[in-house]
Amino acid sequence: MNDLLAGLQSAFGLIIHLDHDLVEISLRSLQVTVSAVLISAAIGLPFGAWLSVTRFRYRRFAIALLNALMGLPPVVVGLFVYILLSRSGPFGVLDLLFTPTAMIIAQVIIVTPIIASIAHQSMRDLWFLYHDLLISIKTTKWQRMKALLWDGRRSLLTATLTGFGRGIGEIGAIMIVGGNIDHLTRVLTTAIALEVGKGDFPLALGLGIVLISMAILINLAIHILSRTEREGTW
Amino acid sequence: MVETILPVELKNAIVRKGEKDIIGPLDLSFGATGCSILIGPNGAGKTTFLRLLHGLERTNSGAVRWAAKKSDVFSRQSFVFQSPVVLRRSGIENIAYPLYVRGVAKKAARTEAEKWIDEIGLGDVGCYDAHVFSGGEKQKLAMARALITKPEVLFLDEPTANLDGASTLEIERLILAAREAGTRIIMATHDFGQAKRLADEILFMYRGKIRERKPTDAFFNTPETEEAHKFIRGDLLL
Numbered sequence: 001m002n003d004l005l006a007g008l009q010s011a012f013g014l015i016i017h018l019d020h021d022l023v024e025i026s027l028r029s030l031q032v033t034v035s036a037v038l039i040s041a042a043i044g045l046p047f048g049a050w051l052s053v054t055r056f057r058y059r060r061f062a063i064a065l066l067n068a069l070m071g072l073p074p075v076v077v078g079l080f081v082y083i084l085l086s087r088s089g090p091f092g093v094l095d096l097l098f099t100p101t102a103m104i105i106a107q108v109i110i111v112t113p114i115i116a117s118i119a120h121q122s123m124r125d126l127w128f129l130y131h132d133l134l135i136s137i138k139t140t141k142w143q144r145m146k147a148l149l150w151d152g153r154r155s156l157l158t159a160t161l162t163g164f165g166r167g168i169g170e171i172g173a174i175m176i177v178g179g180n181i182d183h184l185t186r187v188l189t190t191a192i193a194l195e196v197g198k199g200d201f202p203l204a205l206g207l208g209i210v211l212i213s214m215a216i217l218i219n220l221a222i223h224i225l226s227r228t229e230r231e232g233t234w
Numbered sequence: 235m236v237e238t239i240l241p242v243e244l245k246n247a248i249v250r251k252g253e254k255d256i257i258g259p260l261d262l263s264f265g266a267t268g269c270s271i272l273i274g275p276n277g278a279g280k281t282t283f284l285r286l287l288h289g290l291e292r293t294n295s296g297a298v299r300w301a302a303k304k305s306d307v308f309s310r311q312s313f314v315f316q317s318p319v320v321l322r323r324s325g326i327e328n329i330a331y332p333l334y335v336r337g338v339a340k341k342a343a344r345t346e347a348e349k350w351i352d353e354i355g356l357g358d359v360g361c362y363d364a365h366v367f368s369g370g371e372k373q374k375l376a377m378a379r380a381l382i383t384k385p386e387v388l389f390l391d392e393p394t395a396n397l398d399g400a401s402t403l404e405i406e407r408l409i410l411a412a413r414e415a416g417t418r419i420i421m422a423t424h425d426f427g428q429a430k431r432l433a434d435e436i437l438f439m440y441r442g443k444i445r446e447r448k449p450t451d452a453f454f455n456t457p458e459t460e461e462a463h464k465f466i467r468g469d470l471l472l
């Protein structure tokens with residue numbers, strides 16, 4: 001209980017004073033995960049739409065695989081990216097290991113299947129409703145995908161935010177490929193792990209509270225900005 | 235119009251689902267003008283028949299032949315479904331959508347859609363999400379969306395099934411106007427009054443076959459088959 005109170009106190013202290021390190025770490029967390037989520041959405045949303053409107057031989061298998069990829073263990077993804085980016089690995093020359101870029105790459109691999117899979121589920125239901133009409137109007141495949149992406153935008157936003165939630169709280173992969181280097185690759189989750197390791201629970205809790213608040217605020221802000229709650233029933 | 239896509243001809247056409255022949259074998263054709271109305275009991279195959287002509291169903295044997303080449307045929311038809319499909323966007327955007335698909339510029343498409351939304355009396359609610367529309371309003375919306383492309387053939391599957399008297403007459407006015415403008419109408423209905431008001435000819439469908447095809451008056455006054463006779467009288471058809 002004391003730890004909790006001290007944690008709250010220290011969190012408020014850090015926030016009110018806009019502690020320089022805290023701001024830096026928080027912004028890096030945002031930078032990494034927002035970049036990763038934007039890239040993942042750019043890949044995952046169209047892919048989900050494509051999967052909804054396309055019939056091919058191994059479609060069921062592809063969907064099952066996608067759903068399985070949602071549960072990729074971050075640590076393994078981190079290891080995989082580490083091997084690819086390490087000096088002796090195939091992309092070693094790019095010298096990306098232990099940089100925010102490496103962390104973004106790892107998170108894209110984790111987040112893309114999540115966004116694609118949730119997006120596909122909602123667009124598949126929409127496609128079921130639209131199917132006859134869009135075929136009757138003689139739309140091209142691209143037009144069908146566009147209609148699903150646009151008309152399903154609210155659930156796609158939810159899919160994207162789910163991906164964000166997964167990314168911002170993720171530690172397994174970014175710890176491995178980022179290395180938790182101060183002023184370079186330290187983010188909220190890795191900082192928390194470090195402080196816990198050092199036994200500084202109040203600071204760790206403070207960082208945790210900042211992390212949670214940030215996730216909530218981002219969700220609220222996006223919902224308000226897009227006015228989806230007020231605008232309609234879908 | 236360059237050349238007409240009609241007549242359309244069915245040659246020994248059969249649609250099968252599972253083990254069952256749902257419609258057919260059918261041999262008939264539809265010429266370039268007029269309004270043909272399909273009547274018959276529930277499950278007779280009217281919807282399947284319309285969908286087959288429109289290309290949403292395939293024949294399991296036999297064929298449907300249009301007078302023009304395939305790529306031209308479908309873009310010159312519209313279909314209004316038995317339960318209206320609305321897109322999750324505003325009324326205006328719903329109506330404009332087929333024009334967008336055909337590559338009409340956004341502004342021109344919207345202007346045209348605004349004309350149509352006034353035409354169907356939904357001008358005041360056109361900017362709202364069409365999902366909140368009532369059943370009848372959705373039906374009118376589907377009608378406007380079908381007509382905006384000035385189709386050569388218009389398929390209507392019970393377009394007034396959920397409508398009150400006034401709305402029914404409004405839809406009928408739109409159908410008649412389209413017919414005047416040269417659109418070929420092929421529709422299904424359970425409303426005999428409507429069939430008498432609109433149809434040039436009646437096709438009586440029963441258990442997947444066209445049992446009778448006659449000019450409207452002749453059909454209602456002197457039906458030939460026993461089934462048609464019973465159906466008009468309102469007897470149960472088993």
Ligand SMILES: Nc1ncnc2c1ncn2[C@@H]1O[C@H](COP(=O)(O)OP(=O)(O)OP(=O)(O)O)[C@@H](O)[C@H]1O
Nearest residue numbers: 251252256274275276277278279280281282283316
């Ligand atoms: N995909 C399908 N699989 C199996 N049976 C089907 C399928 N589609 C339609 N049927 C059957 O085909 C028959 C004809 O259906 P259809 O919808 O064409 O009838 P309808 O004349 O339009 O009836 P209603 O007046 O009720 O609209 C029905 O018995 C229906 O159950």
Ligand SMILES: [Mg+2]
Nearest residue numbers: 280281316391
């Ligand atoms: Mg029907």
